[in-house]
Amino acid sequence: MKSSFKILIGVIALLIVIFLARAYFTGNVVKEDTIKFGVTLPLTGDLSNFGVGEKNAIEIAVEEINSNGGINGRKIELIIEDTKCNAQDGVSAANKLINIEKVPVIVGEICSGPTLAMAPLAEQSKTILFATAASSPKITNAGDYIFRDYPSDNYQGSYGAEISYNKLEKRKAAVLYMQIDYGIGVKDAFKKRFKELGGTITIEESFVQGAKDLRTQLSKIKSSNSDLIYFVGYNEEAIVFIQQLKALGIKTQVVSTETFDDPSILQKVGNSADGMVYTLLKSPLTEDFKIAIKSKTGSDQILIGMPNSYDAIHLIANAMKNCKNPEDTTCIKNELYKVKNYKGVTGTITIDSNGDLETADYAVKQYKGKEAIEVNL
CATH class of the missing domain: 3.40.50.2300 (Response regulator)
Structure with a gap:
């Protein structure tokens, strides 16, 4: 009897060793339980500079959250898609993220065209769509599951x-x-x-x-x-x-x-x-954020949308932490509508009843030589 038991234990141990060895050599290691965040950005084509910038800011926010216990013990896993700032590519990306990857949230879109094209898909599937630089006024009424922390045009x-x-x-x-x-x-x-x-x-x-x-x-x-x-x-x-x-x-x-x-x-x-003037969203930016960007990119340059995408990830993560099931999108939606006076790197954020920013402040820059300088006209 003892001999049979020892043989059984030996067989089980051998099977475990074989399984682990196979996983190691094939790379098919079982992943830990994560929460998927879909990300859509123009990583090529028009505005790719801004898209890549936002991707860096999003990754910084995710690294911070994951290194501090994640969302109720679960780490964020990013699934990133390139929209090329194109509505058709945006729809393709949203379909993949919603129907195949089963993400509870999609974050990051800069361009209004893809955002408006993706919005009906997100609304129908009750997937959170959180735009970070898309500014069309039409987004205001795009649906209950549609949010942004960038102001309307x-x-x-x-x-x-x-x-x-x-x-x-x-x-x-x-x-x-x-x-x-x-x-x-x-x-x-x-x-x-x-x-x-x-x-x-x-x-x-x-x-x-x-x-x-x-x-x-x-x-x-x-x-x-x-x-x-x-x-x-x-x-x-x-x-x-x-x-x-x-x-x-x-x-x-x-x-x-x-x-x-x-x-x-x-x-x-x-x-x-020279002499041309342009307006842009005023963002106070924290020193910690500036240091994090410099550390990741090697540059002091902070493009539009980068601070907003960083804040968006933290806003969504905070909302998820307040939900019994952090992937319950109805709960996430309700928590996002409760955001009042959140201190982000872009300033104080309040989400209104349409999922928009309640207020916005702008700065003015002017081209002078080879620089763009903030001016008080």
Whole structure:
């Protein structure tokens, strides 16, 4: 009897050794229990600089949470998809994350087009969709499971109009915008506020994403007797705009948006952008965050969306910690709506009844030489 028992124990021990050895040599090691976070970002194409920046900030936040016990003892696992700032790619990414990976949350999208395209999928499946730099006003009413910690274009467009009218004392504005949700949202808000202040919109011209020739639109603007050009487009289109503006000898004051806050623009256009002004979200930033970014990227550069994506991860993790089941998306949703006066690296965050930021503060920068300097107009 004892002999049989010893043989049985020996066989079990041998099987365990074989299993562990096989796992080691094949790499099929059983993973610990994690909570999957879906991440969608433009990692290639337009705004890839910002997408990669947000990815770094998200990874920093996850590393901090995981090293401090995770979410109720479970670590966060990131599943990252590239949207290329394209609605179709966004839908493909969302379908994979929701239906195959079964993530409870998707975080990180910068672009409004993919965000709006993904929103119905997230809403129908009760998956949290938390955008970190998508700013279209349409996102406000995209659904109960849709959140963002970046302000609506209604804020930025209105602020751009106030700067143009009150500080720069311009009265006749030409508007040149990209035909996407982001461009339309900012443009509409600017026009509305500029006219409310007493200004006139002299001409309104548009272009498609990826446009390489804006000379027709700029020639019309040159003939419009405008004293200001309000430009809304991504960084690649901004480079084309600035280069062709100079080629046509147009010296009209330019006001733009946060997409001008990309070092690649000055690298390509040099002094041609001198004097141009743009608005961007004001973020106080903590020293710890600045140090963490420098440690991870080797650079002091903090692009738009990076602080917001960092805060978003912590907001979601905190919400999950308050849920009996941290993957219960209805509970996560309800906890996110309770966020009031949260002290993040972007400042004090309060989520309103639409899942939006309750307030937003903006700063102004101006191109001077090879720098973009914050100014008080």
